[in-house]
Each structure stands twice: as C-alpha cells, then as structure tokens.
Amino acid sequence: xxxxxxxxxxxxxxxxxxxxxxFGCGGRMSPSTVVEKYWTLVNxxxxxxxxxxxxxxxxxxTQMMLxxxxxxxxxxxxxxxxxxxxxCGESISGNRAIVLFYFRLSNGSTTDTDEIELVKENGRWxxxxxxxxxx
Numbered sequence: 001x002x003x004x005x006x007x008x009x010x011x012x013x014x015x016x017x018x019x020x021x022x023f024g025c026g027g028r029m030s031p032s033t034v035v036e037k038y039w040t041l042v043n044x045x046x047x048x049x050x051x052x053x054x055x056x057x058x059x060x061x062t063q064m065m066l067x068x069x070x071x072x073x074x075x076x077x078x079x080x081x082x083x084x085x086x087x088c089g090e091s092i093s094g095n096r097a098i099v100l101f102y103f104r105l106s107n108g109s110t111t112d113t114d115e116i117e118l119v120k121e122n123g124r125w126x127x128x129x130x131x132x133x134x135x
Contacts, residue, residue: 028124029124029125030090031090031097031098031099031118032090032099034055034118034125035085035116035118036101037055038052039082039085039101040085042068042071043071043081043082045072046072052064053065055127056126057121057127057128058121059129060126060127060129064127081105081106082111083103083105084103084104085101086101086104086110087100088100096119097118097119097120098115099116099118100113100115101113101115101116102114
C-alpha cells in the first residue's frame, strides 16, 4: 500500500512538473515567435494590421504602420509576396532581443537575412523600440 502511494505521488509530481513546463509561462511567446506572427499578419494585408500591431512596442506603432504599408506597396509593384517568414537566430539580453529572419518569396527565392530588435513590455516580447530599422 505504501509503495502504491509513493508511485502515485511520484506520478502526480511528474505530471505537475510537465504541466508547469508546458503552460507555466502563461502562453508567452519567444521573440522569434513574435516576429513570425507579426510578419505573417502583415503579409495577410491591411485587414490584419490591427492584429499585427499587438506585437509592436508602445511608441513604435507609427513606424510599423509605415513598414506595413511599404510592404504591401512593394509586393504590388513587384508582383511578389512572401510566402513564409523564417527565423534563423535569436539573441536575448535582459529585456532586449535581436531576431534574425528572412522571407521566402512567391517566386521561390529568399531575401537576405535581416534582424529586428524586440523589447520586453509588460512581460511580453514586442517589436521595437521606435529606432528599430526594418530594412
């Protein structure tokens, strides 16, 4: 009986640790995931811009809206769009992160690798600060 109780307790503890590991961060996204989600929404067009802005740091909204508009304009002029955003590196230092990424384009090519800076705002990673260069 005692052995069964110990096994059940050990199983319950292991299950608890697994659940905390999976859900303990409250669904918080990594900097790379934020970059992927942001650019995916931008690529979906102006109807998704409002959703995309949830991934942008306070004070960087105007710059990011400009980037979204330019992205759509360039896509229309060149007849190309990106089919996927690929993150290929991430560096975190305190409340700042740099994510390396590139786009796969509709013609099968890829862009050069670029980087974007993120800051932690209210415990969540956001694209910014305002001085972030996008291209």
